[in-house]
Amino acid sequence: MMQETEIPLLRVSRLTHYYDYIVGCRNVSFDLYPGEVLGIVGESGSGKSTLLNCISARMEPTGGSVEYDTRAEGMRDLFGLTEAERRMLMRTDWGFVHQNPRDGLRMSVSAGANIGERLMAVGARVYEDIRESSADWLSRVEFDTERMDHLPSTFSGGMQQRVQIARNLVTGPRLIFMDEPTGGLDVSVQARLLDLLRELVDDLGLSAILVTHDLAVARLLSHRLMVMRGGEVVETGLTDQVLDDPQHPYSQLLVSSVLQA
Amino acid sequence: MQDQTNTSTSHSIDETDHGYNFAYLDEQTKRMIRRSILKAVAIPGYQVPFGSREMPLPYGWGTGGIQVTASIIGPEDTLKVIDQGADDTTNAVSIRRFFAHTAGVATTETTGDATVIQTRHRIPETPLTPGQILVYQVPIPEPLRWLEPRESETRKMHALKEYGIMYVRLYEDISRFGHISTAYDYPVIVNGRYLMRPSPIPKFDNPKMDNNPALQLFGAGREKRIYAVPPYTEVKSLDFRDYPFQIQKWEDSCALCGAADSFLDEIIIDDQGGRMFVCSDSHYCGERQDAGHRGRDPSEMPDATPNPTDIAETA
Ligand SMILES: [Zn+2]
Numbered sequence: 001m002m003q004e005t006e007i008p009l010l011r012v013s014r015l016t017h018y019y020d021y022i023v024g025c026r027n028v029s030f031d032l033y034p035g036e037v038l039g040i041v042g043e044s045g046s047g048k049s050t051l052l053n054c055i056s057a058r059m060e061p062t063g064g065s066v067e068y069d070t071r072a073e074g075m076r077d078l079f080g081l082t083e084a085e086r087r088m089l090m091r092t093d094w095g096f097v098h099q100n101p102r103d104g105l106r107m108s109v110s111a112g113a114n115i116g117e118r119l120m121a122v123g124a125r126v127y128e129d130i131r132e133s134s135a136d137w138l139s140r141v142e143f144d145t146e147r148m149d150h151l152p153s154t155f156s157g158g159m160q161q162r163v164q165i166a167r168n169l170v171t172g173p174r175l176i177f178m179d180e181p182t183g184g185l186d187v188s189v190q191a192r193l194l195d196l197l198r199e200l201v202d203d204l205g206l207s208a209i210l211v212t213h214d215l216a217v218a219r220l221l222s223h224r225l226m227v228m229r230g231g232e233v234v235e236t237g238l239t240d241q242v243l244d245d246p247q248h249p250y251s252q253l254l255v256s257s258v259l260q261a
Numbered sequence: 262m263q264d265q266t267n268t269s270t271s272h273s274i275d276e277t278d279h280g281y282n283f284a285y286l287d288e289q290t291k292r293m294i295r296r297s298i299l300k301a302v303a304i305p306g307y308q309v310p311f312g313s314r315e316m317p318l319p320y321g322w323g324t325g326g327i328q329v330t331a332s333i334i335g336p337e338d339t340l341k342v343i344d345q346g347a348d349d350t351t352n353a354v355s356i357r358r359f360f361a362h363t364a365g366v367a368t369t370e371t372t373g374d375a376t377v378i379q380t381r382h383r384i385p386e387t388p389l390t391p392g393q394i395l396v397y398q399v400p401i402p403e404p405l406r407w408l409e410p411r412e413s414e415t416r417k418m419h420a421l422k423e424y425g426i427m428y429v430r431l432y433e434d435i436s437r438f439g440h441i442s443t444a445y446d447y448p449v450i451v452n453g454r455y456l457m458r459p460s461p462i463p464k465f466d467n468p469k470m471d472n473n474p475a476l477q478l479f480g481a482g483r484e485k486r487i488y489a490v491p492p493y494t495e496v497k498s499l500d501f502r503d504y505p506f507q508i509q510k511w512e513d514s515c516a517l518c519g520a521a522d523s524f525l526d527e528i529i530i531d532d533q534g535g536r537m538f539v540c541s542d543s544h545y546c547g548e549r550q551d552a553g554h555r556g557r558d559p560s561e562m563p564d565a566t567p568n569p570t571d572i573a574e575t576a
Pocket of ligand 1: 541549
């Protein structure tokens with residue numbers, strides 16, 4: 001998965017963010033390689049959400065840099081891009097799966113339009129083609145295409161999440177950010193969605209950054225784990241190593257509390 | 262009408278007998294509005310904010326259009342006011358009286374004689390000519406508002422020309438109805454750059470906006486926005502390649518003047534469900550009738566002008 005000769009897709013260097021004088025995250029560095037899924041775990045307040053927001057350019061960090069291997073011009077500092085370039089990147093080469101589908105879907109338009117929107121945003125102007133792509137992606141996330149003209153509010157939480165995933169994938173992104181993607185769902189629904197996510201990531205060779213407090217979710221989806229506490233990374237390693245043989249006392253505590261639960 | 266004893270201060274030449282400034286608005290306000298209009302003309306389709314004034318007519322009566330007209334009209338101008346294509350609706354009559362009263366300008370119902378035409382809901386059928394100004398009354402100026410309530414975000418979308426979302430609306434139309442059902446206030450791109458709401462005119466009128474020799478000004482009073490389409494500017498209606506933009510079509514022609522190329526209103530003529538189609542542009546229709554044109558089947562219509570008491574306009 002991680003070959004030394006390969007160019008990283010994303011390079012995060014000494015990333016730091018302060019909210020006034022409060023540390024959001026501090027001095028975080030890592031490389032993400034094509035096809036790699038990185039899990040960021042920690043309790044609430046650990047800084048994992050701040051980090052995700054900075055890496056995904058939803059928030060400008062106080063310090064450090066985030067570079068991305070753009071299709072057109074290779075490695076570029078995200079915050080050196082124009083806003084237009086950054087927004088284009090976010091809705092074409094990237095995806096963002098929110099915990100709450102309401103944050104990632106337009107609830108007032110149909111499932112098909114939700115998916116087609118990203119195509120229309122990059123210039124698709126043939127209705128039948130757009131509709132075909134929408135239907136194709138809906139079936140790939142195992143969503144009944146008979147219902148593609150219905151509003152998201154008429155779907156269950158699990159189905160809404162599938163529509164959100166399809167909406168993100170339709171433009172063929174290389175990097176997906178996921179914020180507790182199965183949080184708030186019933187255990188059985190969650191398990192099926194996790195299987196689907198893992199298959200899609202494998203089939204499409206996606207890179208992903210997954211933020212979760214749920215170590216079971218992290219184990220199922222991520223190749224590599226970063227454990228955060230108080231805004232800093234306390235341990236990084238292959239997922240199985242970190243979860244089966246944690247080195248840092250805090251990681252040990254986190255893993256053992258899960259095992260006890 | 263100068264006071265004989267000359268105790269009152271002398272009126273400026275712009276002032277009328279009624280104590281108003283010419284065309285109601287004070288000169289400073291008019292200058293401010295003209296600056297917004299100039300900016301709007303310089304950036305076709307771009308919504309320019311302006312400090313909208315309270316007008317002695319309620320919102321919905323076209324206070325935005327009235328302020329634009331008040332700022333551009335001069336004593337030599339001839340004003341025509343139409344509402345739904347007609348010169349004689351309450352709204353049109355009120356606005357025409359307002360300017361006749363406050364500016365003393367000549368008014369007309371003849372499209373070709375007008376230098377300024379204020380309109381709600383229609384563009385005249387008679388082609389406009391260079392030098393004419395068409396002022397639209399706009400209720401909601403922002404085309405992206407239906408899907409994006411945040412002003413900060415819609416501004417950014419305009420700045421970055423992110424208009425994909427507008428196609429979502431057309432997509433939904435086709436998915437639901439099998440065709441683009443949006444029939445009024447149909448979105449357009451002006452000069453290849455800005456997305457614009459043409460105000461609730463029928464899409465039938467959209468092609469008239471394109472490359473029109475007249476200056477087109479749009480005023481939204483409540484939302485305090487002015488925008489413009491300068492003469493001979495490209496105005497393109499949004500569509501899909503496999504669902505191209507189409508205007509409304511009728512199987513009938515006008516029952517009164519026989520016009521087959523004008524926007525028709527359906528009129529109920531009796532309580533047995535009888536109906537006919539007539540031009541929505543009443544001046545255009547009248548002019549054609551004066552020139553001897555008649556509806557397709559005059560035998561059914563002994564008097565070409567129906568008795569107004571028998572007419573109830575459909576909603
Ligand atoms: Zn007619």
